[in-house]
Amino acid sequence: MATHEEITESLRVFTEKYNKNERLKIVNRDWNRVVVVQATDVDSQHTLTLVDGVVSLKEGKASNPDLTVISDSETLADIFYGDITPTGPYNNGTLRIIGSEDDIIRLDFISLMIWGE
Numbered sequence: 001m002a003t004h005e006e007i008t009e010s011l012r013v014f015t016e017k018y019n020k021n022e023r024l025k026i027v028n029r030d031w032n033r034v035v036v037v038q039a040t041d042v043d044s045q046h047t048l049t050l051v052d053g054v055v056s057l058k059e060g061k062a063s064n065p066d067l068t069v070i071s072d073s074e075t076l077a078d079i080f081y082g083d084i085t086p087t088g089p090y091n092n093g094t095l096r097i098i099g100s101e102d103d104i105i106r107l108d109f110i111s112l113m114i115w116g117e
């Protein structure tokens with residue numbers, strides 16, 4: 001089980017890697033979204049906000065997210081650190097993503113561009 005602090009750090013790493021990737025920032029400059037990341041086994045909620053191609057992170061849950069990413073703390077930390085891809089946990093039901101199919105595909109693409117396969 002990962003702690004709230006470990007999830008926070010993994011999201012900071014993800015945010016930094018994203019914001020250093022100029023190609024991603026250009027591709028997503030018109031994809032403004034709010035993404036909530038929520039652990040199921042520890043009290044941990046974060047909000048990633050993408051505006052004009054730039055991602056920001058804050059603790060706590062936004063009230064009207066476009067996407068909600070839900071999983072156990074270890075899976076979330078592993079995904080956002082880039083240790084695993086989201087595909088396996090998503091396919092086996094460990095990871096749930098609530099949102100439009102187009103937004104889910106875009107989020108998967110972002111992960112792939114940051115971490116690779």
